[in-house]
Amino acid sequence: MFSESERDRRRCRFFDEAAAGWEERNYPPEIMARTEELIAGLGIAPGLTILDAGCGRGVILPVLRGISGPEARLLALDASASMLEGVAAKDPAALAVFARAEEIPLIDSYVDLVLCFSAFPHFSDHPAVAREFFRVLKAGGRACVLHLAGSEMIRRHHEGHFAVHGDCMPDAQGMLAMFSEAGFSRLTLIDEEDRYVFSAFKP
Numbered sequence: 001m002f003s004e005s006e007r008d009r010r011r012c013r014f015f016d017e018a019a020a021g022w023e024e025r026n027y028p029p030e031i032m033a034r035t036e037e038l039i040a041g042l043g044i045a046p047g048l049t050i051l052d053a054g055c056g057r058g059v060i061l062p063v064l065r066g067i068s069g070p071e072a073r074l075l076a077l078d079a080s081a082s083m084l085e086g087v088a089a090k091d092p093a094a095l096a097v098f099a100r101a102e103e104i105p106l107i108d109s110y111v112d113l114v115l116c117f118s119a120f121p122h123f124s125d126h127p128a129v130a131r132e133f134f135r136v137l138k139a140g141g142r143a144c145v146l147h148l149a150g151s152e153m154i155r156r157h158h159e160g161h162f163a164v165h166g167d168c169m170p171d172a173q174g175m176l177a178m179f180s181e182a183g184f185s186r187l188t189l190i191d192e193e194d195r196y197v198f199s200a201f202k203p
């Protein structure tokens with residue numbers, strides 16, 4: 001079992017309790033269509049090893065499988081066991097990894113792509129997560145942090161929830177500095193009202 005602070009435990013309980021019916025509540029067809037469009041825009045090559053960090057019920061796994069094909073290895077990581085219970089139904093071949101993004105139980109240089117969709121603000125130690133993304137990526141690999149909303153809307157959305165209150169994206173300068181310090185290069189960030197797309201490469 002991994003180490004957690006009281007705040008992490010409260011957040012984890014919140015997501016455990018939210019797991020049943022998560023997709024039905026949060027991913028109606030129009031949101032799913034926008035999600036597919038966002039991920040398709042990344043130009044993911046087939047056959048990659050991909051880590052979905054903060055995967056929840058595995059909502060984006062079918063999208064990733066559709067793009068990356070049967071040869072791709074999909075790893076779905078989350079700190080909520082109840083969320084992870086949904087993964088097998090989304091992609092029976094995906095490996096569910098019960099862990100925190102701050103302590104990823106993978107060897108160095110193992111994955112080609114880390115995708116973090118709609119989860120980064122909830123991680124309690126952002127610099128540690130950036131360092132872990134760097135460590136598990138192969139040279140030339142890419143980390144992407146994605147949302148269907150900009151950072152200001154994300155902040156307002158979480159404000160109203162006791163368990164996730166204060167879960168924000170770092171500001172643009174902080175995000176770029178954090179990933180640079182972790183070792184990444186070729187950093188780009190789009191932070192608009194309806195999307196957040198951060199991308200960084202391991203040299």
Ligand SMILES: C[S@@+](CC[C@H](N)C(=O)[O-])C[C@H]1O[C@@H](n2cnc3c(N)ncnc32)[C@H](O)[C@@H]1O
Pocket residue numbers: 011012015016053054055056057058059077078079080083099100101102117118119122123124
């Ligand atoms: C808003 S949900 C999004 C889930 C999924 N990506 C989606 O779009 O449906 C955020 C997820 O992050 C997970 N999470 C929170 N803190 C985490 C951590 N430190 N490490 C890994 N997962 C974490 C939660 O359990 C939850 O499943």
